Amino acid sequence: MSTSRDFILTVEGLTVSFDGFKAVNDLSLYLEHNEIRVIIGPNGAGKTTVLDLICGKTRATDGAIRFKGQELTRMKEHQIVRSGVGRKFQNPSIYDDLTVFENLEVSYPRGRSVMGALAFRRDQQVLDAVHEVAETIFLADQLDCRADLLSHGQKQWLEIGMLLIQKPDLLMLDEPVAGMSVAERKKTAELLKVITRDHTVLVIEHDMQFVGDIADRVTVMHQGQVLSEGSLAHVKADPKVVEVYLGH
Ligand SMILES: Nc1ncnc2c1ncn2[C@@H]1O[C@H](COP(=O)(O)OP(=O)(O)OP(=O)(O)O)[C@@H](O)[C@H]1O
Ligand SMILES: [Mg+2]
Known part of the structure; x- marks a missing residue:
């Protein structure tokens, strides 16, 4: 029990x-x-x-x-x-004009805003996290692809990846x-x-x-x-x- x-x-x-x-x-x-x-x-x-x-x-x-x-x-x-707690809505809220890599990078918890995240040093920790998540969401070969060129399913996976990189428990x-x-x-x-x-x-x-x-x-x-x-x-x-x- x-x-x-x-x-x-x-x-x-x-x-x-x-x-x-x-x-x-x-x-x-x-x-x-x-x-x-x-x-x-x-x-x-x-x-x-x-x-x-x-x-x-x-x-x-x-x-x-x-x-x-x-x-x-x-x-x-x-x-x-x-x-x-990470929440994904019905319509993917990804940044269309950023690449898969950049979408994951800006979601890394150290910089939530686009400008803040792009400004910080791409240290090894962030790179490792991006590559690990990209692998998990089947997008390791699309890291340099602009998000708006992904298929509907890949966009959904990318958004899941943007949540995963924040390491939510739920x-x-x-x-x-x-x-x-x-x-x-x-x-x-x-x-x-x-x-x-x-x-x-x-x-x-x-x-x-x-x-x-x-x-x-x-x-x-x-x-x-x-x-x-x-x-x-x-x-x-x-x-x-x-x-x-x-x-x-
Ligand atoms: N902010 C709100 N103000 C007023 N009514 C709302 C609000 N949010 C939801 N509702 C109403 O609450 C009810 C439940 O809506 P909800 O969206 O949670 O249903 P659902 O089970 O997700 O349905 P679906 O399978 O269609 O997505 C609906 O009648 C909806 O109109
Ligand atoms: Mg609903």
Whole structure:
């Protein structure tokens, strides 16, 4: 039986109300170190809002979010990032006119702004980190390529790399394989498996093939609440899940 000390992230009673509408309603979630958790559920279930609440983009109306023993609900977004939470949004936010190398370099934690990062000495530590991450995200041969010339999938990987180079303990990805080819989806699944050696990953995804490839556990959300949770096989067999999500 786990104790609360085993969880890297503990979310309890999380609620947010938008003009009286509870987009997230008394939600609890417990993530273990190095697990890949996937949140699935119909459109409007509140999945993205949960990530917004964890990363501090949206303020909770009620509830607690504990990450590595720290309470996040009162912290500012940049403090939450510094505490080790990395968040990838649906549309990649990469610098189009910089190369892959430069995109990774500016994301290195010593200089977050473009000017600041380019000004500092490219010491060995930064070079090593850039090359290591480029290898992980399958872009080692594209380091000198301008980011806007990458394929859609490669752009998504680059953005994951820009998070990885900051060494977050928790990585949150909102629909990372949307718009990707089948081959790119398979490689992204491989990538996430590698990432969880050193990180905990929270993913929102609709592609059930991909969910099956990556998920340790699945949380199904519906109307702001947890409808079902467990292995993919478990939630797939849950009649409540079939009714609201998988049945159509
Ligand atoms: N800032 C906001 N203000 C008002 N309503 C919001 C806000 N953010 C989200 N909502 C509402 O909360 C509900 C949940 O939205 P959310 O984006 O979290 O759903 P989702 O599960 O991510 O859906 P999808 O699968 O379509 O991405 C929706 O009804 C949405 O309109
Ligand atoms: Mg969403």
